[in-house]
Amino acid sequence: MAKAELTLGVERDLKMRVGIVTVSDRSSQGLREDTSGKLLNDLIKTIPADVVGYRTIPDEKNQIQATLISFVDDLRCDVVLTTGGTGMGPRDVTPEATSEVIEKEIPGISESLRREGFKQTPLAILSRGMAGVRKGCLIVNLPGSPQAVKEAFEILKPILTHTVELIQGRVTDCQKVRE
Amino acid sequence: MAKAELTLGVERDLKMRVGIVTVSDRSSQGLREDTSGKLLNDLIKTIPADVVGYRTIPDEKNQIQATLISFVDDLRCDVVLTTGGTGMGPRDVTPEATSEVIEKEIPGISESLRREGFKQTPLAILSRGMAGVRKGCLIVNLPGSPQAVKEAFEILKPILTHTVELIQGRVTDCQKVRE
Amino acid sequence: MAKAELTLGVERDLKMRVGIVTVSDRSSQGLREDTSGKLLNDLIKTIPADVVGYRTIPDEKNQIQATLISFVDDLRCDVVLTTGGTGMGPRDVTPEATSEVIEKEIPGISESLRREGFKQTPLAILSRGMAGVRKGCLIVNLPGSPQAVKEAFEILKPILTHTVELIQGRVTDCQKVRE
Numbered sequence: 419m420a421k422a423e424l425t426l427g428v429e430r431d432l433k434m435r436v437g438i439v440t441v442s443d444r445s446s447q448g449l450r451e452d453t454s455g456k457l458l459n460d461l462i463k464t465i466p467a468d469v470v471g472y473r474t475i476p477d478e479k480n481q482i483q484a485t486l487i488s489f490v491d492d493l494r495c496d497v498v499l500t501t502g503g504t505g506m507g508p509r510d511v512t513p514e515a516t517s518e519v520i521e522k523e524i525p526g527i528s529e530s531l532r533r534e535g536f537k538q539t540p541l542a543i544l545s546r547g548m549a550g551v552r553k554g555c556l557i558v559n560l561p562g563s564p565q566a567v568k569e570a571f572e573i574l575k576p577i578l579t580h581t582v583e584l585i586q587g588r589v590t591d592c593q594k595v596r597e
Numbered sequence: 598m599a600k601a602e603l604t605l606g607v608e609r610d611l612k613m614r615v616g617i618v619t620v621s622d623r624s625s626q627g628l629r630e631d632t633s634g635k636l637l638n639d640l641i642k643t644i645p646a647d648v649v650g651y652r653t654i655p656d657e658k659n660q661i662q663a664t665l666i667s668f669v670d671d672l673r674c675d676v677v678l679t680t681g682g683t684g685m686g687p688r689d690v691t692p693e694a695t696s697e698v699i700e701k702e703i704p705g706i707s708e709s710l711r712r713e714g715f716k717q718t719p720l721a722i723l724s725r726g727m728a729g730v731r732k733g734c735l736i737v738n739l740p741g742s743p744q745a746v747k748e749a750f751e752i753l754k755p756i757l758t759h760t761v762e763l764i765q766g767r768v769t770d771c772q773k774v775r776e
Numbered sequence: 777m778a779k780a781e782l783t784l785g786v787e788r789d790l791k792m793r794v795g796i797v798t799v800s801d802r803s804s805q806g807l808r809e810d811t812s813g814k815l816l817n818d819l820i821k822t823i824p825a826d827v828v829g830y831r832t833i834p835d836e837k838n839q840i841q842a843t844l845i846s847f848v849d850d851l852r853c854d855v856v857l858t859t860g861g862t863g864m865g866p867r868d869v870t871p872e873a874t875s876e877v878i879e880k881e882i883p884g885i886s887e888s889l890r891r892e893g894f895k896q897t898p899l900a901i902l903s904r905g906m907a908g909v910r911k912g913c914l915i916v917n918l919p920g921s922p923q924a925v926k927e928a929f930e931i932l933k934p935i936l937t938h939t940v941e942l943i944q945g946r947v948t949d950c951q952k953v954r955e
Binding site for chain 3: 576580
């Protein structure tokens with residue numbers, strides 16, 4: 419994938435396959451524009467990746483899980499980013515849904531999103547979002563607001579490609595990235 | 598509750614109902630003054646809230662859980678703050694007791710208390726305190742020492758009212774707070 | 777142990793007993809030098825402690841657990857530090873192995889290692905390392921690279937002795953350390 423960064427658009431198969439899942443009762447009913455999902459779609463264009471799936475679904479645990487599983491197992495996504503449903507309201511279940519479909523949790527990703535977000539607004543610490551691995555795919559829960567999505571993506575961006583390489587065992591050592 | 602902030606003391610029913618639980622073998626036996634609980638009681642007076650329950654109990658898991666449940670279910674607390682029992686000693690069980698009575702964990706609150714506390718003293722990271730939601734009530738475990746309680750409250754204070762509003766579904770969007 | 781700090785080398789029984797476990801398929805087969813384990817061994821010499829156990833084992837959950845249990849229960853270690861196996865690769869299972877042999881997790885230690893490591897390299901947040909207590913012994917998972925081990929040890933060093941004292945109930949109050 420390092421090569422893909424140099425030859426973007428030429429070796430398309432080396433670009434990451436990304437799925438976007440907007441979790442929102444109102445957006446899924448067409449009552450609110452899916453600003454955060456569209457923003458993610460635009461942000462993905464700034465990295466060596468293709469959006470291969472994009473779905474807007476209600477805050478229903480079953481539908482969230484089915485979508486995550488389909489994006490990983492069927493669409494062969496390297497990364498799935500969700501937006502919405504990470505709060506503390508009665509309908510917010512994205513972290514619970516995610517925790518049951520991942521094989522390994524990566525707590526440091528969510529910790530970082532909250533910590534760096536805290537510098538912008540203290541309320542960022544209220545996101546209960548998770549991050550983890552399913553079948554070689556990195557799944558990360560982002561908060562729902564466009565501003566929070568933008569900030570979170572800035573944090574993820576520098577580590578995204580290498581994280582996927584580590585998850586998929588294509589590199590086994592963090593050392594080279596330090597150099 | 599935003600209105601209550603402007604008219605403090607007039608619309609009393611809009612003030613938050615807060616419970617304080619000191620968890621300490623020695624304080625519950627009268628062998629040590631409950632400095633941290635009293636400090637919390639004073640600190641609560643600086644926000645739009647009333648202390649509706651205040652109990653000092655030993656480091657017994659059953660008693661901690663019974664108190665948390667009673668404060669939430671019977672006293673209808675909006676917030677319950679505990680102090681003590683978050684360490685690593687054989688008798689420290691406040692996090693374990695709390696984890697079983699909350700419906701959703703909010704890891705970012707405890708992460709923030711440890712991280713900001715770390716700037717004052719590295720030992721702050723040893724607190725195993727949890728935070729979460731039970732029936733629309735925010736429960737937060739604070740460490741036992743008065744200094745740690747003071748520091749933790751300073752971190753919680755700016756987000757406390759809005760966190761409760763989010764938990765109780767009275768607002769559904771963090772966006773307005775950013776503005 | 778406070779006394780031991782003043783009389784290092786005289787009252788040997790007050791020095792901490794430390795175990796080092798390198799988890800690495802390649803190092804355990806002799807295909808790679810165990811640089812991180814040796815580095816830890818050198819770093820331990822800079823604190824009031826003795827290395828009483830040092831083993832290099834493959835990324836096998838059973839062997840990791842058996843080693844941790846043996847180091848705590850048989851060698852009576854006060855501290856066991858592991859290096860390696862905290863990543864997201866298919867073979868990385870050190871956190872999973874550790875979580876099943878500890879009685880209490882201390883999330884703030886791992887959070888701190890990731891957060892402080894992040895300042896050196898963003899990839900530090902990918903370590904899934906855990907920290908916790910088994911029978912009065914502090915177990916901490918460190919990442920595998922020598923540079924990460926060095927950085928993590930610098931963070932642990934100032935709190936290590938007092939953490940063990942708190943775990944073992946020899947002191948019950950963090951207050952004195954603040955003074």
